[in-house]
Amino acid sequence: MTSVTAPASALATRALKTKLRADGIKMVFERDGVSTDVLDDISLEVGDGEFVCLLGPSGCGKSTMLNVIAGFISPTKGQVRIDGERVTGPDRRRVFVFQERGVFPWLTVEGNIGFGLFDLSEAERRQRIAHYVELVGLQGFEQAYPRELSGGMKQRVEVARALAVNPDMLFLDEPFGALDSITRLIMRGELLRIWEAERKTIVFVTHDIDEAVQLSDRVIVMTARPAKIQRIVDIDIPHPRDISSPKYLSLRDGIFDAIGLAHKV
Amino acid sequence: MRSPAHVRFVTALTQLRPAAFVAVLLVAWHVAIKFQSNPLLPGPLAVASGLLELATRGLMLKYVVASLFRVTWGFAGAALLAIPIGLAIGWYRRVELAINPFIQILRPISPLAWIPIAILWFGVGDVAAIFLIFLASFLPLTVTAINAVESIPEVYVNAGRNFGLRHSQLVYRVLYPAVMPHLIIGLRITLGIAWLVVVAAEMIAVNSGLGFLIVDARNAGNRYDLVVAGMVMIGVIGLLLDIGIRSLERIPSISWGYSDD
Numbered sequence: 001m002t003s004v005t006a007p008a009s010a011l012a013t014r015a016l017k018t019k020l021r022a023d024g025i026k027m028v029f030e031r032d033g034v035s036t037d038v039l040d041d042i043s044l045e046v047g048d049g050e051f052v053c054l055l056g057p058s059g060c061g062k063s064t065m066l067n068v069i070a071g072f073i074s075p076t077k078g079q080v081r082i083d084g085e086r087v088t089g090p091d092r093r094r095v096f097v098f099q100e101r102g103v104f105p106w107l108t109v110e111g112n113i114g115f116g117l118f119d120l121s122e123a124e125r126r127q128r129i130a131h132y133v134e135l136v137g138l139q140g141f142e143q144a145y146p147r148e149l150s151g152g153m154k155q156r157v158e159v160a161r162a163l164a165v166n167p168d169m170l171f172l173d174e175p176f177g178a179l180d181s182i183t184r185l186i187m188r189g190e191l192l193r194i195w196e197a198e199r200k201t202i203v204f205v206t207h208d209i210d211e212a213v214q215l216s217d218r219v220i221v222m223t224a225r226p227a228k229i230q231r232i233v234d235i236d237i238p239h240p241r242d243i244s245s246p247k248y249l250s251l252r253d254g255i256f257d258a259i260g261l262a263h264k265v
Numbered sequence: 266m267r268s269p270a271h272v273r274f275v276t277a278l279t280q281l282r283p284a285a286f287v288a289v290l291l292v293a294w295h296v297a298i299k300f301q302s303n304p305l306l307p308g309p310l311a312v313a314s315g316l317l318e319l320a321t322r323g324l325m326l327k328y329v330v331a332s333l334f335r336v337t338w339g340f341a342g343a344a345l346l347a348i349p350i351g352l353a354i355g356w357y358r359r360v361e362l363a364i365n366p367f368i369q370i371l372r373p374i375s376p377l378a379w380i381p382i383a384i385l386w387f388g389v390g391d392v393a394a395i396f397l398i399f400l401a402s403f404l405p406l407t408v409t410a411i412n413a414v415e416s417i418p419e420v421y422v423n424a425g426r427n428f429g430l431r432h433s434q435l436v437y438r439v440l441y442p443a444v445m446p447h448l449i450i451g452l453r454i455t456l457g458i459a460w461l462v463v464v465a466a467e468m469i470a471v472n473s474g475l476g477f478l479i480v481d482a483r484n485a486g487n488r489y490d491l492v493v494a495g496m497v498m499i500g501v502i503g504l505l506l507d508i509g510i511r512s513l514e515r516i517p518s519i520s521w522g523y524s525d526d
Contacts (some may be wrong), residue, residue: 072423095427101420106445106518116429145518145521146521
């Protein structure tokens with residue numbers, strides 16, 4: 001299978017500047033004297049402007065990995081560098097998009113999107129908010145509170161809030177997991193549209209194989225806990241992707257095989 | 266078919282239900298007293314004339330103001346101190362572990378048990394009563410604030426940190442709005458307690474206010490009409506205080522914390 005490349009050569013073939021580099025990340029959680037290995041020696045690189053998916057079964061530790069990359073938790077061993085700088089905590093240049101539950105319920109759509117813009121002048125703030133309200137298609141809902149919005153709309157608010165501070169990286173943790181399947185498809189399209197317009201580096205965690213193959217430049221397939229990188233799959237199909245093309249199907253089936261799943265239900 | 270007029274009539278009737286219930290009770294009370302040779306309670310008419318008497322003598326306003334004055338100072342003082350302390354304790358969980366046993370020992374002690382000590386320290390007067398109300402409000406509000414912080418979903422704090430908020434901004438822009446719905450419930454319950462305690466405190470520690478009115482009416486000639494009039498006033502004002510705090514729950518930046526009914 002030619003599409004499956006070894007981790008070491010993964011970036012070399014793409015000629016992208018390295019944005020993020022994780023070296024030998026190990027994570028051990030201690031609780032009540034019992035220690036659980038969650039991440040086992042994970043090393044990976046993400047190129048500037050690249051869209052990478054971390055794919056693995058639920059509970060495998062991929063969310064933990066994303067939290068380490070984002071600086072919310074420090075690893076037991078190893079380190080993460082972004083632009084050559086060691087990650088020691090969260091940073092507004094790299095914004096984490098939670099599922100829609102990260103939207104602040106006490107603020108309106110406008111208040112949420114403008115949340116990170118406290119160092120701008122009022123006029124700039126207004127203009128930035130208006131731009132991102134439009135980008136995610138929430139015109140007319142500026143004054144609405146999250147409780148009045150659907151799950152998909154809340155998710156857009158979160159994406160807009162993250163983009164508004166103009167970060168150079170976005171971390172998305174199963175952002176569309178709680179949405180119905182139609183909204184999920186629409187949101188994937190929207191995310192790709194925004195990514196192509198703004199070219200942020202994106203690390204996207206999912207347990208959905210189709211989602212990973214539809215969205216990303218590379219899929220990093222992780223094993224069950226303690227998570228290791230099982231393989232890295234290049235998805236060299238240009239967008240928009242035809243999800244019935246032989247190439248798409250063979251890449252997807254390759255990942256199904258890698259994870260050890262049968263193709264029949 | 267139901268006509269719109271009919272629907273309006275039924276709606277109006279539904280809204281009148283609580284008032285109608287009170288009216289029925291008043292009539293039953295009146296009738297029950299009428300048929301007793303040696304009534305256990307003054308009748309509603311006697312109570313009404315008692316209320317009128319208090320109003321015309323200027324005592325009603327004076328006593329209500331006196332009681333509200335004590336509750337305001339005791340309750341506001343407790344809220345201003347207990348909420349920041351409770352939020353800080355909840356934020357730093359290790360502190361909570363250290364002081365939790367202490368709080369749990371103080372909690373079952375009725376604030377009324379402090380009456381002798383309050384009088385010893387402050388003498389008979391407003392300060393003693395205010396101190397008792399402060400004590401009665403302080404612990405419940407501290408515990409509410411601690412619990413409120415602990416109930417904040419971590420994702421809000423992480424999102425705040427992610428946008429580069431410093432500690433003070435995080436408190437002001439995330440912690441404070443996130444705990445508001447929880448705090449308001451605590452304030453409501455505690456104001457109810459404070460209103461109970463002021464009446465008890467006034468029976469012993471001062472010589473004005475609604476609690477004093479009740480004790481004084483009995484001592485000075487068994488005026489049970491004034492005793493019940495005082496009870497009615499305590500009930501009505503307690504209800505108004507509760508309605509006042511509940512109206513905060515409808516503010517949009519707070520109402521998210523309550524489920525829709």
